[in-house]
Amino acid sequence: METYVFDGSLTGLLSAVFIAYERRSDAVKVVSQDRYQPDLLGGGIKIDADSRQADRVWKGLAKRVGAAGLNTFYAAFLGEDAQGYQSLFDLSRAVFDRGGDIMEDFGNVQLLFVSQLARKVHREKHRMEAFVRFQKTADGLFTSFVAPDYNVLPLIRRHFTDRYADQRWLIYDSKRKYGLYYDGDSTAEVEIEFSGPTGKMRTSSLPENVLAEDEGLYQRLWKGYFNHTNIAARKNTKLHIRHIPKRYWRYLTEKSDLHL
Amino acid sequence: MQIEEKLNILADAAKYDVSCASSGGTRKNSGKGLGNSHQSGICHSYTEDGRCVSLLKILLTNHCIYDCAFCVSRRSNDIRRAAFKVQEVVDLTINFYRRNYIEGLFLSSGIFKNADYTMERLLQIVKKLRTEERFHGYIHLKTIPGASEQLVREAGLYADRMSINLELPTEAGLKQLAPEKSHEEVKKPLDWVNKSMIQLNEERQLMRRVPTFVPAGQSTQLVVGATAESDKDILYTADRFYRDYGLKRVYYSGYIPVSEDHRLPTIGSHPPLLRENRLYQTDWLMRFYGFEVSELLNDDHPFLDTAIDPKLSWALRHPQVFPIDVNTAEYRMILRVPGIGVGSAQKIVQARKFGKLRFDQLRKIGVALNRARHFIWCADSVLSLREPSPMEIRQRILASQAYRFSPTQLSLF
Known part of the structure; x- marks a missing residue:
């Protein structure tokens, strides 16, 4: 298991997806800089937020999951949740490996977590519009x-x-x-x-x-x-x-x- | 009289109209005007009774020439009366809107002098808001019964929604409590507006510039529990008006005693909130779940069961339909399972393409298994030797923690 440390930005998280393919990593734990605690067994890999890499990943996702899927991704990202970052990362890889159809598989735990987090974020958005x-x-x-x-x-x-x-x-x-x-x-x-x-x-x-x-x-x-x-x-x-x-x-x- | 005092009196008088929807508007803010409509509506606050506050809901005046027994503003009632000036309503609406307190205005009125005089004043206000203030927020305008066709049609050019209340579910009830009113008088303006909407929609297919006309449609309200009508009477009336006039909503308002009149429930008696809740649930089943009103209420079952919801009640009366296999059944049948809503039903139909669904997945999707489990079959269902009877199922569900009888209203709007 490798640990990727990204800067907490969307660009950073998408770059991490890019790097995972470049390094042919298997299981990866992603964690944002501000929540990262180095452990004794070995340091994490620092991911640079690279807008060119992020752009490629974002466009790749767009092609596979469509505008509605991207909205879900973005909203879930704004949830600022550690488990959410991990699920977004895993789900992105699943989309690239197995195709965008996976966005309808509500039996999938990652998708369920992402879509439920996105729903919470949307509810908060709606509350702000109201309150x-x-x-x-x-x-x-x-x-x-x-x-x-x-x-x-x-x-x-x-x-x-x-x-x-x-x-x-x-x-x-x-x-x-x-x-x-x-x-x-x-x-x-x-x-x-x-x-x-x-x-x-x-x-x-x-x-x-x-x-x-x-x-x-x-x-x-x-x-x-x-x-x-x-x-x-x-x-x-x-x-x-x-x-x-x-x-x-x-x-x-x-x-x-x-x-x- | 100070503006604060007027607002308090005329908000008090308007609050028995339960509609506060601000959805269905389509106005965009083109150019630099003020406001727009949000497709799904926004509740900006909630009163302590748990109702949504979306619109500034006021009467232009609570002076009224009519004497309807169930109405707090009736002629014979000894209360403080007030009336807004046109500009006062405009200023309140604009200033509340700019502070993000409201989605728009809900304007109604007692009838003073005559119907046309009152309707003209209402029209002046909405016209001023739209043309002078360039206000694109939501406007719900009450049609004054008896107003002339020309005024009603002109108002439709400025309002997002128009409504006129049936008040009581049957003509007989109306004769008893509000002899000056009739359902016929309500049908006329509903029909004018509906016909104009249909006509303009047809023109829209052919021409590019057709004026917006009541884009959020029409609604009406029925008072429940003031007279002795059955739930069947109420919902059959609602169903007929949905069909005949293309209504967007029928509201059911549990009667809140405001009169010592011997024909009515006494002051202080509790409004029938649970009954109101069951009526709304049934209304939803008719509009979103593909139920015919006659399946839910008929001569054998003229009243809804207050202890359980109407879908569960229907399911227990039709054990031959169940269990339904969620992995193979049609969408419209899945919708009929107690404990499965529209959202869950859609997710089930999508998710089952990826493999047979199990109970734990259904729970995560959002199905209320305490009810649904008695009516469905899924991948890890176990065959039991004896099916429980409807009566046993009913007892089990009522006993389960998650189905506590609670006399509150649903948070549907």
Whole structure:
């Protein structure tokens, strides 16, 4: 068994698949740099992220599994899961060895793991599309802080760009320390240093002095609406929490100062 | 009156309309307008009763000339009344939308002065949102019963979905509680809109530029448990409206007592949530599982079994159909197995091409084996000498941990 250590990027993981064929490796354990712990029996093989190799592997996969298959691969990769990396690696090799049909074999453990991880990532993506709450700042920027379970910003980029085409906005992932910024024209990934502990924020609300004049009014109106659209006779807390697990409450204007 | 107070009153009055779907819209944000529609809809929040909050659901006003006994806004009810100005609704919608609180607007109204006067106001709002604010988010507009054909058709050019409520499952029930209304009055606008949709779809085959017209279709709502109709009455009515008017959805709303009226369940009595849940399950079986309504409800079985779900109930009444071999059976038969949903059925049909499926694989695929195992045959099934009777199967499933009776609603929407 050989151990490949890659840099944690998609390019790196795909390069590892390339190298496995170049070295004619048999069983391989892949592990990302940040999770790698060298053991006594021998070091891992360091994989350089090589965009030319990665590109060949990606195109090869595309030919065999199609666009839908690639979406599954990409989403599962964004799951940032150690077992997920291994399954993606093994599944990629299986696709090259045995053909793309394998993507329909739900009896296969690797495929099942990858498709279930991809589903979790998609669910988180969908949650972010739903639970992002923008606050309007005095200079007209609509701002939101999030800390999603998986690295879903690349997946929500198009949705928000299409939808909010006539307002400037920023969605910042305080866990991964980067954001998406739309300037009224196009969306870019940005890295911003915030003073203060944004990563551990208990609520995602901004200080009042930077907010637009009418922001407070609309937050109050929304909270009022949220409470009045509820039917008390149908109260069902279990269902409520299943839909919005408590870890998301801090994003939500309507929940943020209620139960913290 | 302050805007906050108005919003609270008119949200309160609108909340008994259960529809909050924002799916099926097709609007794209071409140019630099605001918003688009998400094909599958998005729930931006959930109220403490577990219902989805997708749209800003409000009445334009809760003043009403009608006196329907089941309605909180009825003329004779002593409550606070309020009315929005056109611009107030527009500002609320746009500002909530910009903050990603909502997918769009659900606008309904009590009827003040007359039907056309009310419908005209609703039309002004949606027209302003679409043309002046260049808003491409979702709009669900209630049709006001009795409004003229011209107004209804024009509204269809701006709304994504239109709906008009049947309110009670039968004409007899309506006579009893809302004598000023009738099903006939609901059928007319449903028919106008449906015909326009069909006509425009035909034109779309021939011409390139045909206006969008109610792209997410029409829906209606039935109040359950206010009157004495059977589940059969309710679902046969629903089935007829699905067929006759191409409805996208029929909503079933468990009656929540809002009146001391002696004709109705008393205030404080619990809404029939479990019954409502079973009705939705049956509705799903009709729309996605290939069941005819008469297979599930008929003169021998006019009510749904509340203790078990309607598919299981059907399966126990038809033991001759089972067991079904998941490795060879047709897709439509696999769909009929209790504990197998549409997703699992599709996966089974794909996966079995690669080899005979076993129980552990079925579990991983997502099949609820506690129910399904009594009705299927797969690679590692063992032959038993005596088949358990339907009654025994029912007892075993009810006793199993995973099938706890719980009076909650499904998370279907």
